[in-house]
Amino acid sequence: MHMADALISPVVGGVMWAATAGVAAYSIKKIQNDLDEKKIPLMGVMGAFIFATQMINFSIPGTGSSGHLGGGLILSALLGPYEGFLTMASILTIQALFFADGGLLALGCNVFNLGFFSCFIAYPLIYKRIIQKGYSTQRIFGAAMLAAIIGLQLGAFGVVLETLFSGKTELPFGPFVALMQPIHLAIGVVEGLVTSAIVAFVWKARPEIIEKASFGVAIGNISIKKVVTGLAIIAIITGGVFSWFASVNSDGLEWSMFKTAGIEELEAPDGIHQTMSAIQSETAFLPDYGFKAPENEQEQGAVEREESWPAVSAGTSVAGLVGGAMTLAMAALAGMIIRLVKRRKKRLAA
Amino acid sequence: MSHHKLEVKDLHYIYPDGHKAVNDMSFCIYHGESVGIIGANGAGKSTLLMLLMGVLFPCQGEVIVGDVHVTKKTLPFIRQRLGMVFQDPDDQLFMTTVYDDVAFGPRNYKLEEKEVENRVLQALDIVGILHLKDRAPFKLSGGEKRAAAIASVLSMQPDILVMDEPTAGLDPKSRRRVMGLLKSFEHTRIITSHDLDMVFDLCERTIVIKDGEIAAQGLTSEILVNAELMDSCGLEVPLALQNCPVCGIRKTVKQPRKKGNDETP
Amino acid sequence: MSNIINSLYNIRLLDDLARKETAIHKIHPLMKLLTTVVYLTVVVSFGKYEIGSLLPLFFYPVMVFALAELPVKPILLRVLFVAPLIIGIGILNPLFDHQVFYLGGITISRGWVAFFSIFIKCGLTVTAAMLLIATTGMDGLAAALRMLKIPRLFVLQLLLTYRYISVLMEEVARILRAYSLRAPEQKGVHRNAWGSLAGQLILRTFDRAQRVYEAMCLRGFTGEYNTGGYERIRVWDLAYLAGWVSFFAITKIYNIPMFIGSLLTGVVK
Ligand SMILES: Nc1ncnc2c1ncn2[C@@H]1O[C@H](COP(=O)(O)OP(=O)(O)OP(=O)(O)O)[C@@H](O)[C@H]1O
Ligand SMILES: [Mg+2]
Numbered sequence: 001m002h003m004a005d006a007l008i009s010p011v012v013g014g015v016m017w018a019a020t021a022g023v024a025a026y027s028i029k030k031i032q033n034d035l036d037e038k039k040i041p042l043m044g045v046m047g048a049f050i051f052a053t054q055m056i057n058f059s060i061p062g063t064g065s066s067g068h069l070g071g072g073l074i075l076s077a078l079l080g081p082y083e084g085f086l087t088m089a090s091i092l093t094i095q096a097l098f099f100a101d102g103g104l105l106a107l108g109c110n111v112f113n114l115g116f117f118s119c120f121i122a123y124p125l126i127y128k129r130i131i132q133k134g135y136s137t138q139r140i141f142g143a144a145m146l147a148a149i150i151g152l153q154l155g156a157f158g159v160v161l162e163t164l165f166s167g168k169t170e171l172p173f174g175p176f177v178a179l180m181q182p183i184h185l186a187i188g189v190v191e192g193l194v195t196s197a198i199v200a201f202v203w204k205a206r207p208e209i210i211e212k213a214s215f216g217v218a219i220g221n222i223s224i225k226k227v228v229t230g231l232a233i234i235a236i237i238t239g240g241v242f243s244w245f246a247s248v249n250s251d252g253l254e255w256s257m258f259k260t261a262g263i264e265e266l267e268a269p270d271g272i273h274q275t276m277s278a279i280q281s282e283t284a285f286l287p288d289y290g291f292k293a294p295e296n297e298q299e300q301g302a303v304e305r306e307e308s309w310p311a312v313s314a315g316t317s318v319a320g321l322v323g324g325a326m327t328l329a330m331a332a333l334a335g336m337i338i339r340l341v342k343r344r345k346k347r348l349a350a
Numbered sequence: 351m352s353h354h355k356l357e358v359k360d361l362h363y364i365y366p367d368g369h370k371a372v373n374d375m376s377f378c379i380y381h382g383e384s385v386g387i388i389g390a391n392g393a394g395k396s397t398l399l400m401l402l403m404g405v406l407f408p409c410q411g412e413v414i415v416g417d418v419h420v421t422k423k424t425l426p427f428i429r430q431r432l433g434m435v436f437q438d439p440d441d442q443l444f445m446t447t448v449y450d451d452v453a454f455g456p457r458n459y460k461l462e463e464k465e466v467e468n469r470v471l472q473a474l475d476i477v478g479i480l481h482l483k484d485r486a487p488f489k490l491s492g493g494e495k496r497a498a499a500i501a502s503v504l505s506m507q508p509d510i511l512v513m514d515e516p517t518a519g520l521d522p523k524s525r526r527r528v529m530g531l532l533k534s535f536e537h538t539r540i541i542t543s544h545d546l547d548m549v550f551d552l553c554e555r556t557i558v559i560k561d562g563e564i565a566a567q568g569l570t571s572e573i574l575v576n577a578e579l580m581d582s583c584g585l586e587v588p589l590a591l592q593n594c595p596v597c598g599i600r601k602t603v604k605q606p607r608k609k610g611n612d613e614t615p
Numbered sequence: 616m617s618n619i620i621n622s623l624y625n626i627r628l629l630d631d632l633a634r635k636e637t638a639i640h641k642i643h644p645l646m647k648l649l650t651t652v653v654y655l656t657v658v659v660s661f662g663k664y665e666i667g668s669l670l671p672l673f674f675y676p677v678m679v680f681a682l683a684e685l686p687v688k689p690i691l692l693r694v695l696f697v698a699p700l701i702i703g704i705g706i707l708n709p710l711f712d713h714q715v716f717y718l719g720g721i722t723i724s725r726g727w728v729a730f731f732s733i734f735i736k737c738g739l740t741v742t743a744a745m746l747l748i749a750t751t752g753m754d755g756l757a758a759a760l761r762m763l764k765i766p767r768l769f770v771l772q773l774l775l776t777y778r779y780i781s782v783l784m785e786e787v788a789r790i791l792r793a794y795s796l797r798a799p800e801q802k803g804v805h806r807n808a809w810g811s812l813a814g815q816l817i818l819r820t821f822d823r824a825q826r827v828y829e830a831m832c833l834r835g836f837t838g839e840y841n842t843g844g845y846e847r848i849r850v851w852d853l854a855y856l857a858g859w860v861s862f863f864a865i866t867k868i869y870n871i872p873m874f875i876g877s878l879l880t881g882v883v884k
Pocket of ligand 1: 369
């Protein structure tokens with residue numbers, strides 16, 4: 001599943017963007033060291049291939065339904081992990097721009113969920129390990145199946161965590177995981193079946209393509225370790241920076257408080273806050289406004305009170321409604337006026 | 351102008367799988383000449399062109415452009431002299447706009463952006479698709495794609511144009527247009543094709559290839575009428591030279607082509 | 616089958632739109648990219664129960680639609696296309712969040728507020744991304760990425776993928792047409808043909824990549840992707856960015872609808 005912009009918070013989006021950019025930069029460096037410029041058009045055209053094959057319905061035997069190819073694993077198997085990751089990144093970028101699949105802020109999340117796990121975890125640690133013993137149809141089948149399932153399970157878990165940390169939607173951890181993982185088990189099985197069928201076919205027809213990909217680039221444990229520690233550092237730093245920037249409106253924090261306290265709005269420790277929360281929960285259009293991050297309340301108390309000034313009076317909800325309607329009407333009006341003016345201009349010009 | 355001469359000596363090429371695609375070919379093409387290379391499917395025409403361009407390197411023998419041997423080192427020079435138009439324009443038009451595509455070559459030779467622009471506009475003007483410069487290649491018709499592919503080579507200002515089946519898949523009108531375009535060039539031209547009427551029209555000289563070897567070479571007007579030779583090489587005499595199917599009158603070689611030959615069944 | 620044609624149509628449509636020449640189209644690609652990123656960040660930075668303060672952000676897409684003379688329908692249709700997924704996730708909010716509050720005498724569940732908030736954010740973010748591409752185009756965007764120092768290798772590869780999507784989609788469409796003509800009763804591709812159908816296509820794709828590579832080499836490609844010069848950034852371009860960013864900042868800091876509303880209701884009283 002693609003993460004959507006609407007489901008993530010800027011902190012989560014930013015951290016995942018940074019992580020993805022880190023991995024991408026590392027991959028580009030790796031490829032440039034190889035200096036095989038032949039791979040560039042190959043990556044481009046294979047990206048388009050994945051795009052196009054995603055349109056094919058592979059009917060699943062005995063179910064009456066059909067599945068699709070995701071792509072991360074097969075790209076790694078045919079091009080190598082670094083190339084696969086970068087190709088996934090451009091596929092997802094184009095999907096976000098042209099097909100509104102995912103989104104620009106969620107792009108980091110999506111590339112990570114669909115690219116990183118299959119190219120840098122499932123491929124080297126599972127697929128390659130099994131294949132190393134030599135190619136055969138059975139081994140390709142087993143390797144692709146296992147790697148696809150694990151890659152997608154990790155990806156799905158990534159979606160769950162990113163959604164929860166973002167806190168834009170009310171989904172308790174348990175049910176969400178229970179929903180996501182089995183769905184992605186099914187998707188993973190299909191991915192594994194299709195990938196193994198294709199890889200086996202290509203291996204029989206043009207063995208050099210497959211064998212070159214897996215033996216050409218050495219992706220040992222050392223580089224994986226490097227990648228992972230690098231990522232952890234990036235994540236911590238950017239996480240820190242972003243959280244600091246976003247501390248006034250920290251949605252990620254809100255979630256963690258929700259988890260630990262069991263309720264969303266912490267009981268405010270002092271009197272002012274209590275009365276405010278009482279008033280607010282009754283009247284406010286935005287009930288949770290101004291109740292975040294109470295632990296650094298000392299510094300923020302003043303700001304909070306200022307920020308929530310419209311919510312204090314009893315008539316605010318009505319004001320909010322009227323104001324909202326007015327805002328929308330104004331936007332629509334502005335748009336229509338521009339259109340009219342433009343049309344008139346054109347008619348005059350004609 | 352000997353530096354526009356293209357010479358092929360004892361050329362051999364064997365694909366990695368052991369297939370002998372080019373076997374002992376020798377010929378010479380002079381400045382300003384237009385030469386057709388014909389032969390059945392799989393005869394080795396495209397392979398030969400790849401060897402000329404230095405995309406493949408011969409197992410034995412050599413290709414000499416002017417007085418420069420085609421080797422890995424001389425490739426940048428060779429590729430400025432020789433421009434190749436591919437069989438499938440989609441392989442050649444890989445950028446997002448026609449303009450960028452035509453500019454791709456000049457930019458790689460690190461020309462000034464102003465000069466790049468001049469060359470691009472000039473090349474597009476020559477092939478008559480200046481108005482399509484901001485279009486995406488996937489939104490062009492087959493004929494327009496072909497024209498764009500030719501422009502992308504012209505912008506490199508080569509001396510020798512190498513073309514793999516320039517009229518394949520074109521409708522009669524587009525085919526005529528491309529032929530007119532090719533005819534108007536003063537470059538040395540090397541054209542492979544199954545469109546023998548076009549070869550007859552455009553090329554003074556023809557090289558016939560059969561199973562990787564040169565079966566015959568000489569004046570087009572002599573080779574294409576040789577029914578026996580053509581038949582043994584998996585080809586046939588161009589329609590323009592065959593008996594008229596309606597009245598049965600045999601056309602003579604010297605007879606100029608009439609308009610409407612395309613419609614002959 | 617129909618989704619291939621739809622996708623191709625969609626790419627072509629956006630590509631066509633990007634070649635218009637309105638005031639918005641003429642603004643520097645980098646400025647439009649940055650504006651979009653700031654806009655998206657502001658949109659998603661609002662909490663899950665906030666609807667009111669989101670509303671002024673409707674101004675941005677409305678203005679771009681109008682100024683860039685873009686057709687509203689096809690782009691909004693695309694947005695509706697992704698909506699089911701968002702609705703699927705968002706609809707769980709009312710199920711899990713039962714707290715209620717009162718608004719002008721009506722009881723409203725917080726879950727529904729969160730749902731609408733997600734729904735609006737989805738509409739705004741998706742529209743903003745499509746507006747970016749519909750006013751900038753892939754080549755403009757590539758130039759912007761290069762100016763942001765994104766490595767050439769990635770930009771070139773992105774452009775190549777974009778370029779060959781339509782070629783390969785048409786190829787897939789032809790293959791599927793041929794397949795379905797001889798397998799009339801099947802909904803998808805049968806398991807027996809998975810490997811060979813997609814595998815053949817891969818082999819052809821590899822051959823094509825090889826030819827593309829050769830075509831590039833013949834025109835002097837040595838692994839470097841040389842773009843032309845960049846468009847200069849004019850004062851007007853900067854003003855565009857600065858204008859929108861300050862507008863977004865104001866909507867983030869002040870609750871404008873509430874302000875208007877209290878002004879109005881105050882006046883009425
Ligand atoms: N990459 C390759 N590996 C092995 N053999 C090849 C390869 N490419 C071509 N061949 C073989 O070399 C021979 C010559 O191929 P070539 O493409 O040059 O033919 P052609 O004359 O251009 O044919 P056509 O008229 O169909 O384009 C053919 O028998 C073909 O099967
Ligand atoms: Mg050929």
